[in-house]
Amino acid sequence: MSIRDCFGIARSVSELAVNICYIAAGGSEVAQRAGRHALQKGFRDLQREGDIGGISFKFGRANVPSVDDVPGLAEALSEFTGRKGQEITDWTPLKISNRIEDVGKVNSRAALALSGSTVSVYRHASELLHGTYFGVVHFWSGSGRPATTRDSFEERWGEHFVAIFGAIFFAAQAVVEFFGSSFDFPDLLEDQKQLILVTNKIVEDLAVPR
Numbered sequence: 001m002s003i004r005d006c007f008g009i010a011r012s013v014s015e016l017a018v019n020i021c022y023i024a025a026g027g028s029e030v031a032q033r034a035g036r037h038a039l040q041k042g043f044r045d046l047q048r049e050g051d052i053g054g055i056s057f058k059f060g061r062a063n064v065p066s067v068d069d070v071p072g073l074a075e076a077l078s079e080f081t082g083r084k085g086q087e088i089t090d091w092t093p094l095k096i097s098n099r100i101e102d103v104g105k106v107n108s109r110a111a112l113a114l115s116g117s118t119v120s121v122y123r124h125a126s127e128l129l130h131g132t133y134f135g136v137v138h139f140w141s142g143s144g145r146p147a148t149t150r151d152s153f154e155e156r157w158g159e160h161f162v163a164i165f166g167a168i169f170f171a172a173q174a175v176v177e178f179f180g181s182s183f184d185f186p187d188l189l190e191d192q193k194q195l196i197l198v199t200n201k202i203v204e205d206l207a208v209p210r
Helices: 002-026 028-044 073-079 096-104 108-129 133-141 150-182 186-207
Strands: 047-052 055-060
Touching: 002 028, 002 096, 002 108, 002 150, 028 073, 096 108, 108 133, 108 150, 133 150, 150 186
Parallel strands: none
Antiparallel strands: 047 055
């Protein structure tokens, strides 16, 4: 079942890479928005209440600082509060595909790698993380029949491994490409080229019939 957990980890790595590149591409304006989101969200976590499944809850710290005592907090809370007083939970209104598109305006190679990472795992990892029936079916069946023997599960495992590895590899490639190019680190880019060559060789060897 550790393979199943890796889908969630891979999706987290993939989206983290998207956000890193998106913030870097957007500059100080996007970075400051992320900072304001973190500031107000951390403050809200000090005292929470609500209703889940018909059960009310309320918990928090005994001493919560005043909003006015924290520089920039009032503005951050206002920015991430809707017209009806509800919390705006997303730190950016852009969907992941739009964030990648913005990265592409600065570095097309990084955006291509981010797209590959997202395609590799995002859709199915979401189903597994949300515990849907489809997620169970996909985990045991993949693109073929349900795994009922050790050999058939080894085949499914191989398929899942490629998706997980692809997502993490392309995510790392995107970040290295973006920062290596943007901040002029030629050695970093050269190391990545060599790593890609080694990876291609491994993939080719795995594809050779035994």
